[in-house]
Amino acid sequence: MEKAYLQIVDLYRQEGLKPGRLTQLGYFPKWTVAMGDNGQIGRAFHFDGEHAVYPLRDPDVLLPLQRFVGKSLLALAEELLAETDIQMRAACLAVLNALSHPLNQAGQLKKRGFEPVEFDNLEFINTEDRVVLVGYGALIKETLARCSVIDVCDMRSLSSLRTVSIGRTIEYGPPGIRFHGAAENQTLLADADIVLISGSTLVNGTYRDLIRYARKARVIGMFGPSAQLIPEFLQGGGINYITTSGITDADRFYQVLSNPYAGEGESGTYKYTIRMF
Missing domain, CATH: 3.40.50.11590 (Rossmann fold)
Known part of the structure; x- marks a missing residue:
């Protein structure tokens, strides 16, 4: 995922974007979610429950990452790049997906040649x-x-x-x-x-x-x-x-995942497709 990280850093420089600061890192059924303070949010699958094909580790393995709350998402991503543990890799991808969030808006994608x-x-x-x-x-x-x-x-x-x-x-x-x-x-x-x-x-x-x-x-x-x-x-x-899917309302999305009984479905999301053939 290091190559993805470097490409994201380069695009942030080109577009003059500022990475968000980590506000929440969540572990929920199926998903690890990373959220920044400017609406940047991403998630990644972490192979738990019926999908547990790897030895399960307690999600408390993520607790040491609390020290990154208030710090740049880029700093957290860089910290996680070398991790091989499946839970940490899920956290890394969730952070990279959060950083990708502003770059995957329709206007940004079209500007870079994607429809x-x-x-x-x-x-x-x-x-x-x-x-x-x-x-x-x-x-x-x-x-x-x-x-x-x-x-x-x-x-x-x-x-x-x-x-x-x-x-x-x-x-x-x-x-x-x-x-x-x-x-x-x-x-x-x-x-x-x-x-x-x-x-x-x-x-x-x-x-x-x-x-x-x-x-x-x-x-x-x-x-x-x-x-x-x-x-x-x-x-x-x-x-x-x-x-894949994008997230339009980061706070609402996080709330629904953290408390699935508080709402219906994955509120605040939308689906989109990119063809490159």
């Missing part, structure tokens, strides 16, 4: 395409609307993802989805026409190998809230399609 659009319906997928999703969750419905069968790779146990219906016949599901473990990534991606990768792979660092495996694919996309990094970084790594 964001509202969340689209993946019409670039043809019915005959072999489509592989890395990470089971988002884009399933939209992808199945374009082709009848998709392959999904996930690090979790397949028994936790697959459904089974036992009657006169035995049917495995969900319909149209073939599940695979991470050990099959290279074989599946090598033959794929379309590859869509969860932004959570930025946290565990697996995105590099996944992109390399998918070198023959027509579209290599990244999806999910963790993929809020500046598009220059993702494009430079081989991504040519991004679909």
